[in-house]
Amino acid sequence: MSDQRTSAIVEKYGTDESATLSALQDLQEEHGYLPREALLDVSKRMEVPLSRVLSLATFFNAFSLKPKGKHHVNVCMGTACHVRGSQLILEKLERELGIKSGDTTPDRNFSLDAVRCVGCCGLAPVIMVGDTFHGKLSQAKVPGVLKKYGK
Ligand code: FES
Structure with a gap:
């Protein structure tokens, strides 16, 4: 229905x-x-x-069959980001949020996805939270970024 x-x-x-x-x-x-x-x-x-x-x-990547979180985190896994440690960033986000890539937190505040190049390779490694870019990341910087979104 x-x-x-x-x-x-x-x-x-x-x-x-x-x-x-x-x-x-x-x-x-x-x-x-x-x-x-x-x-x-x-x-x-x-x-x-x-x-x-x-x-x-x-x-189509634009479609999702699962509900997304209020803050949608996309981790760029393109070549430039990959060579600068995007896999480690993704793993840190998974640990911090307690979910795997493709999932949404139980409180529906965050969802996490790995995506292809988001078009600002000079800032690698990059994540996007909603429409906002966060570049030149390290594992140590991840909690600070999430804190801006209420984590
Ligand atoms: S490879 Fe990550 S922004 Fe291009």
Whole structure:
């Protein structure tokens, strides 16, 4: 059973299969992730096979099937960051937050993901918290960054 927000989005696109991606983008924006019920609703009401909806939902990095935290932490694992220790930064974040990459803290305050180059290699190693870059990081600096976001 879908909620009203989901219904309004799905109804907007009718049964136009070519609009499936747009509907998923709207749902991601509305909910912050793609709830299972919303995917079922898209499939049923837009008359698109569930397998097709799921393949779109899992193919694009912009979509998430899990709820994200209030503060979304993306750790750049691109080449420049990798050679400057991004794996150690990720491991430190996992320890500090008590979650693994791809997960969200139980209080829904933080979610953590490893991503490709975020486009400011000169600041490597870099993480993004929401839209804010934090560069030239070390493991020792990680707690200070998290503290700014209420950790
Ligand atoms: S590799 Fe990390 S910002 Fe480019």
